[in-house]
Amino acid sequence: MSLPSNDMMAAIAATRFGLGARPGEIDAARDDPRGFLSAQIRAEGADQPQGGEDSAQRLAQVSDYQMQKRDAKAMGEAKSAPVKDLQKDLREQAGADFLARARLGATTDAAFRERWALFWANHFTVSATSLAVGSVAGPFEQEAIRPHVFGRFEDLLVASSTHPAMLLYLDQAQSVGPDSRASQYQRKTGKKAAGLNENLAREILELHTVGVDAGYRQADVTEFARAMTGFSVGRPKDANPHRFLFRDNAHEPGARTVMGRRYPQEGQDQALAVMRDLAASPHTARHLATKLAVHFVSDTPPPALVDRLQKTYLDSGGRLDEVARALVAAPEAWDPVAAKFKTPYEFAISTWRAIDAQPSGIDKLAPVLTGLGQKPFSAPSPKGWADEAQVWCAPDALIKRLRFSEGFAAVVADRLDPSLLAQTALGARLTPPVAKAVARAETRREAMALLLMSPEFQRR
């Protein structure tokens, strides 16, 4: 497979692998487009957005809020002003988390690194289904995902599966082994016994690791769920408040069998051993390789590319930096045809990058994303946001993108040169019809909106 020209590869590096070109980015990639990308791979993981509180602090605030709310209710009061303020603070903090991430995306010089991190954050989706989970969705990404995206997949999996955000989101924190000491005690004292919840165990198998076609059965899900009992979050009076806590007395005793393997370990080692085997499975390698190829290259990726990524994953023992290098090296990833259609988030971030700016407030970002179907921190399910063009390129969505582009252009176009902008944003990917349409537009605003709505800019 022959590679396109360096000019074309530089444009692809910035738009397909990155988050859309900032002025000068394509020039910077021109000498060595692959080197430009592989230099962004680094052992310490992804960049961190400007941070707020960590997840334990946030959960303490949530717990504080819930207690005050309960107290107010017990006193027969409606929500008092201080209680409402607490709730408002928590919501605003989540908004600030999202804004900080978007600003990082809009301004970073290492946009491939950022896209790589976003991919894994979406792979291990936590969605704001409650105030608590929404409050730690941002910290989750910073604590569990970003440090590990160029390390071993197993570490990423364990970090995600032991983080309070995931444990709360998928109900693991409250799962109790039916024959655990906690259950026996509850039965003896006549209390209502808590029990098993298989939600996280199932989604780890189906979404995070081996995938739904790996041949596991209901019994494997249940066994894995039993192994995971005890993975929980510390309550305020526990030794480890608002952080990961293994509750030994909630753990189901005994050996477990998951996908044909027996796990005799005791305590938390049991589920960790299952996760280690899941991470090493060829099914996981295939599942992740396919998902990466779909995300970076095409909704129907070349099988050779998937094979290559899968082999690298298995040969390297699940090292994600090696997989990233293999992706950059793969000739199939450099097809000049831009098969991917930007998601709303990618589209929005790339508009700010194109003009070398960043969103000034969450109110500039959240409404447009919500309108386009990608509300911040609110993926519709644990599967995360869809990656396929057919999902996002709906008729109504295009109309809304046009509205956004017109509004964006109305504010910024008058101080820009649209033809120059088309060059710096798309480089060799700019086609003559679009260049001509931009040059012939009646106004700068019209030219800018045409550029943003052009197939070249909407695709990557």
Next chain:
Amino acid sequence: MTAQVSRRSLLLQAAGLGVSVSFLGGSAFAAADGLMAKRKLVVVICRGGMDGLTVSPPIGDPDYATLRGAVAVTPDQALKLDETFGLHPALESVHALALKGQARIAPAIASPDRARSHFEAQDVLETGAAQVYGVNTGWLNRTLEVMGPSKVEGLSVGATAPLILRGKVQAASWSPGKGVDETARLPTLLQDLYKADPLMGPAFARGLETEAMAQAAMTALNPTPVPVSADTTAMNASGMAPQVATPPAMAPTAMTPTAMTQDAQAIAGQRQGREAARKLGATLAGFMVQEGGPRIAAVSLDGWDTHAGQVGQLNTRLSYLDAVLDGLNTGLGDEWRNTVVVAATEFGRTARVNGTGGTDHGTGSTALVLGGGLRKGGLIGDWPTLRPEALFENRDVRPTLDMRGLFKGVLADHMGVDRAALETKVFPDSADAKPVTGLV
């Protein structure tokens, strides 16, 4: 004016709740002969695994109360249907229809999928395939193909396109928001640029067409004429959007409130109310009663995955579902007699309550079938009971009816879809799933 604005806010609120509505329909059908040309179908997809044992609790089944414990619907809460079944108390409109013979339940229905994975099961439900892999078009889209692709209009309301509508026929989509003037210069220039793009070209063209239809649907809800000024858009013309004269400022620097910001406030300000849901149903009806409007529609409702604390969650969701159906019923008016509505989910939930006041992924669930032209009758499909030996894999409601059989029956008898095409194109490999007959 105020009333109209609030209606729009309610719609926006609905859109923000993970609700999307999708239409497909045909203008040319109006020209077709006979009664069939007026027939309409709405499919409501309840995503997340809706618990059939809460939707239509089998209060007369001797094992129900024991299996369900604290999450059981009690006999005095349930709205009674017969000796065995009731409806959840939130489904009051559905119950009123059932008393008139215009709503029935299929209490042990499932797709052919048995993996208990949301995503796989939703794919199977929406593709109509016997298994998950190999098909990537939706069965409603293939229905249109069979009924005549050149005759159909398609429209989806919602920000993303659902699989059930994806396929060869370009389905349009619409969701509440500010419109675009299709005769303006920019859309025309863009259509030119999209000529060579197989995805964006047809999608954009359909999006522009839909703007006019959306205006008509809104006007149908409230026919009071509102003057149209030169710089307003389709949506403004019906008074739905108060914000057009100034350009929206979703921009890097400006801080003025924008159209979409106001929308977001509307979403945040009002949580899931029955009123919003009823308006959503009524707006959908507004599209469908138009001359040449869509005859086939799909609505998605999210939020049915109740692993923990399910009593409260399902109260809210079922109340919402009931209101959407009520809005459809009242909005369709005389056309209700020509309409069948099916509400279905990808799988049911475990027969036993789990350890966290919820239920886990199961198999058989309940589908609701509604319509003014339904024939009276009892259950659709058999009730396998909840006896221990009757449970599927000692865990779930055993399915006695294949979902595809219900859909096939509705498409054949109600919509007049050719039976051979039904078996070969719309639901291939479904010979085992006999069409349910005698529904209309």
